[in-house]
Amino acid sequence: MLRKPMTILVINNRGGAIFSLLPVADRTDPRVLNQYFYTSHNISVHGLCEAHGVKHLEVKTKMELHDALISSQKGDTDCVIEVESSIDSNATFHSYIRKFACRAAEHALGVISKLSPPESMSQGCHCKIQSISYSVYRIQLCAPPTSSALYHDRSIFYREGFILSLTLEDGSIGYGEVAPLEISQENLLDVEEQLRFLFHVMKGVTINYFLPMLKSSFSSWIWKTLGIPVCSLFPSVRCGLEMAILNAIAMSHGSSLLNILYPLRERTEEKSENLASIRICALIDSSGTPEEVARIAVDLVEEGFTAIKIKVARRADPVEDAAVIQEVRKKVGCHIDLRVDANRNWTYEQAIKFGFLVKDYNLQYIEEPVQHESDIIRYCEESGLPVALDETIDNCPENPLNVLVKYNHHQIVALVIKPTVIGGFEKAAMIAQWAHIQGKMAIISAAFESGLALSAYILFSCYLDLQNADTCKLMNNSPASSVAHGLGTYRWLEEDITTDPLGIGRNPSTGFIEASVADATHLLHKFQMNHNFIHRTFTGEKVLGYHLDLDSNDFSFSVNVQEIGQRNNVRNSGSTILFLHGFLGTNEEWVPIMHAISGSARCISVDLPGHGATKIKNCGDDKAALRSLLSIEIIADLLLKLIEHVTPDKVTLVGYSMGARIALYMALKFSDKIEGAVILSGSPGLEDAVARKIRRVKDDSKARSIVTHGLQLFLNTWYSGGLWKRCFSCLCSQLLIIILKVLF
Numbered sequence: 001m002l003r004k005p006m007t008i009l010v011i012n013n014r015g016g017a018i019f020s021l022l023p024v025a026d027r028t029d030p031r032v033l034n035q036y037f038y039t040s041h042n043i044s045v046h047g048l049c050e051a052h053g054v055k056h057l058e059v060k061t062k063m064e065l066h067d068a069l070i071s072s073q074k075g076d077t078d079c080v081i082e083v084e085s086s087i088d089s090n091a092t093f094h095s096y097i098r099k100f101a102c103r104a105a106e107h108a109l110g111v112i113s114k115l116s117p118p119e120s121m122s123q124g125c126h127c128k129i130q131s132i133s134y135s136v137y138r139i140q141l142c143a144p145p146t147s148s149a150l151y152h153d154r155s156i157f158y159r160e161g162f163i164l165s166l167t168l169e170d171g172s173i174g175y176g177e178v179a180p181l182e183i184s185q186e187n188l189l190d191v192e193e194q195l196r197f198l199f200h201v202m203k204g205v206t207i208n209y210f211l212p213m214l215k216s217s218f219s220s221w222i223w224k225t226l227g228i229p230v231c232s233l234f235p236s237v238r239c240g241l242e243m244a245i246l247n248a249i250a251m252s253h254g255s256s257l258l259n260i261l262y263p264l265r266e267r268t269e270e271k272s273e274n275l276a277s278i279r280i281c282a283l284i285d286s287s288g289t290p291e292e293v294a295r296i297a298v299d300l301v302e303e304g305f306t307a308i309k310i311k312v313a314r315r316a317d318p319v320e321d322a323a324v325i326q327e328v329r330k331k332v333g334c335h336i337d338l339r340v341d342a343n344r345n346w347t348y349e350q351a352i353k354f355g356f357l358v359k360d361y362n363l364q365y366i367e368e369p370v371q372h373e374s375d376i377i378r379y380c381e382e383s384g385l386p387v388a389l390d391e392t393i394d395n396c397p398e399n400p401l402n403v404l405v406k407y408n409h410h411q412i413v414a415l416v417i418k419p420t421v422i423g424g425f426e427k428a429a430m431i432a433q434w435a436h437i438q439g440k441m442a443i444i445s446a447a448f449e450s451g452l453a454l455s456a457y458i459l460f461s462c463y464l465d466l467q468n469a470d471t472c473k474l475m476n477n478s479p480a481s482s483v484a485h486g487l488g489t490y491r492w493l494e495e496d497i498t499t500d501p502l503g504i505g506r507n508p509s510t511g512f513i514e515a516s517v518a519d520a521t522h523l524l525h526k527f528q529m530n531h532n533f534i535h536r537t538f539t540g541e542k543v544l545g546y547h548l549d550l551d552s553n554d555f556s557f558s559v560n561v562q563e564i565g566q567r568n569n570v571r572n573s574g575s576t577i578l579f580l581h582g583f584l585g586t587n588e589e590w591v592p593i594m595h596a597i598s599g600s601a602r603c604i605s606v607d608l609p610g611h612g613a614t615k616i617k618n619c620g621d622d623k624a625a626l627r628s629l630l631s632i633e634i635i636a637d638l639l640l641k642l643i644e645h646v647t648p649d650k651v652t653l654v655g656y657s658m659g660a661r662i663a664l665y666m667a668l669k670f671s672d673k674i675e676g677a678v679i680l681s682g683s684p685g686l687e688d689a690v691a692r693k694i695r696r697v698k699d700d701s702k703a704r705s706i707v708t709h710g711l712q713l714f715l716n717t718w719y720s721g722g723l724w725k726r727c728f729s730c731l732c733s734q735l736l737i738i739i740l741k742v743l744f
Contacts, residue, residue: 005079007072013085015040020091038087045082055079062405099474104215110263111213126206127252128169134178134195135163135529135537136188137450140494145448146285146311159448160188161236162195163497163529166244168207174248175527177453177497178240179420186234189600194237197596199540201226207245209253212260218242218426219398230398235423242424243456247524256521258459262466277507277514278461281307281339281443281484283491287314290327297328297336304506304513307337307364307484312354313345322357329361337484341367344391348375355383365414368392380411388414390445393431394421404434414441416486421447425460432464436471436480445486451502452527454490455520461485462517487515499528541565541598543591547613548645552638559642560613562587562605565598575675576651578643579605580659582681584718586612590654604646608659609635636666643673650675657681 015038019025025033034040049056055077057068065083072079141157161179168174178195180186205225211217219230222238230238250257282305286293297308310328312321321340329338340363342351351369365388370379373392380387389407393415396403415435419428432442444461446454468480490504502523507514544563549556577597579590587605594603607614610630639662643651652675655663660682667677686692706714 005072005075005077007069008078008080010045010080010082011085012045012082013087013090014042015087020087021094025091045080049080056082058082058084060084096475103470103474107263108210108213108215111210111260126208127172127249129166129202129205129207130169131167131539132199132202133165133537133539134192134199135165136192136535137161137163137497137529137533138535139450139497139533141448141492142494143285143492145489145492146283159450159492161449162192162240163452163534164195164240164244166248168248168252170252172248172252174244174246174251175452175524176240176242176244176247177420177449177456178236179447179449179453180234180236181421181447183421186236191234191237192599193596194234196538196599197592198226198237198241199538200592200595201228207249209249212246212249214261214426214429216426218245218424233423236420239420239424242426243453246425247456251525256459257456257524258462258517258521261460261463276518277516278458278465278487279306279482279484280487280490280504280513280515281305281309281337282513283309283311283486283488285311285314290324293324294327294331297332301332301336304511305336305488306512307339308332309339309341309367309486309488311343312340313342313350318346318350318354319357322354325358325361325363334362337364338362339364339367339388341390342369344368344371347371348379351379352383355379355385359383359385367414367416376407376412377409380409385411386413387411388416388441388443390416390418393417396422396427396431398427400427400431401434404431408438412440414443416443416445418445418447419457419460420449420453428460429464429467433467433471436464436468437475439477441483442468443483443486446489448489448492450493450497451490451523452497454487454502454504454515455523457485457487458515458520459517459524461487495530495533497530497533498523499530500526538599541595543594548642550638550641550645552641553634556617557609557638558615558617559609559638560587560607561642562591562594563603564591564594565601565603575601576647576649577601577603578639578651578653579603580639580653580655580662581605581608581611582657582659584611584715585656585659588612589656601652602647606639606642608662609638632662632665635662636669639666640670640673653677655679655682661685 015034019033019037024037028037046056046058048054055072055075057072057079059065059068059081060083065081068081072081138158138160141159144157145159159179161177164176164178166174166176178191180188180191207225208217208221211221218238222228222230222233233241246257246260250260253260282300284293284296284300286296288296293310297310300308308328310325312318312324315321325338325340332338338361340358342354346354346369348370351366355366355369363385365386367388368390369383369385369387370376376387376389376392379385389412392407393400393404415431417428417431419425422428422431428444432444435442442464444457444464446457449457465480465483468483472478472480487504490502493501496502500523502515503519504515505513507516541564546561546563548559548561550559551557579587579594581587581589587607590603590605594605597603609616650673653663653666655661655677657680660679661684663677664679664682664684667674686695702714
């Protein structure tokens, strides 16, 4: 009988490795284990396959296994895939799993005990958000941000963003900074529209005190509580949101951001003393001569810096950059950690050329040396230089481990993590933990944020260093040396959003430039905005509701209208958007999206005739007249009169389902008043005559069911469909993305 080819996976550990996982293995002589339990063998799986004419593939890594499984499915013969496994390494690996599981449980219990409320409090381990607001800031920098190409012709440089303020029902306030970067394809206008949307959906929402665990707790909360797909949030927005929530929870419990992330710290006096501050890496971005750059580096060393990162790949030839590094190393000596950052600006050949010239100058690492991710491993092997990843991890998915595994190369020694670019503390912690387990440095880097975000990053960096110390202990590794984090951008701040600037300076005990954990904690606890740098504050915007009496075709309507937004705005002066709901909907469904867009346009939504609070007058009992009254032509004419009443200009229509069909009709018929239309789940209709007839019969059947059994049964059936099983705010967030792309 013919059968399909079969793939057999053999895990070959040369014996009974399962016994090495039992407690007996820890207290039994290895010779006894080998003779009576492991029963080791020397059978060749390859030889057996060869003798029987079966294809054999041997793999040693996860990637090789992945490729072998795909290859085996493409063939037309049986295949045996042999995975080599060592009894000792397998036992060690499972030992690590047990240790890390115990450590995770200990950490979770620490968070629970730390953040659980007293027995006298009845609300449980959660608290409601009472209010939320944000302020737009603009602070001056003393030099252009190194990440930007927009400042070449300017003499004054600024950093702009938002300070998010979140007040809990117990009065605790947490602050977060939302600081979008153009390199992340974010801009202030789009980010503010997302903040307005969050403003509407978050008020009154419950936050869980277990969020500081950072083990997908934020991702779960954003999706399950807010109903927002986590991938739809801008990275800077999620970072600022997590920062504000964590700070609010810390304030609510009279604790610090560090202690709610790592509650065991309070019980570990030795660690507390050793990590009372963190080292800071200085940053040099200069196009000067080798001697000029070396002079800057020497000044930084004299100031107390022990690590310096120099931007390269700004000059015409890598030889010039190499000359700079050679001169700097000669002047600062070998005891200074020297890093270089190419920001992916070199071709592979240029990067190799630079690497050859500096290979003997003891670089701690070169960051993102090549333009293409696919060349990174090849560069590591050919150049022999230590490499750090930065931009490569910026666009990692929500679970980045599948991407990171490709870069588990011994020459990749560090991951530079910008929380505002990758999307917050939770994701940063996940990437950092992977780096630590692989024996790599995890370096938290700022993106020219204010002292507020820098303070949070200082405490977060300390938390990661504590986690790394635990990881080294669990894996029986020697203690990790201290890491200088990339927070040297504080030197760019000519002004700061805080009234009491963050103090980063020379530690009298060590003589090094360090950031104090106590000072950062104090700033977050006593944070006060410097209103000299606040352009405006948004605390909410009320929706204006009113009825508009309109006449159409000898009938009168009282149309229920909701309106929000600027009638004359900066971004698109005079723009008006009219939102049309679907069957059985109301104008309330558009309110979250209207809140989000109200900063850019005047937003109006209506209850269509037959829905919501819109009333039909002068109709009496004439059912035939009523049917004609609710035709698409009559409704379109009514909406045209509404448009003419509210604005002399053209409007943009946004319609969903039934509203989309109306919007499409109006866009085609009234082009002199319709600027454009966003059609969501709508179409011109069925082209096939038979299909139209079938659809008409189904619709008539539904109509008779409503008349016979009442509206409530129909509503229950209608809203139990799969379309409505997803959270409404989730649908709103996705619609918002679509609308913004189309309109702006």
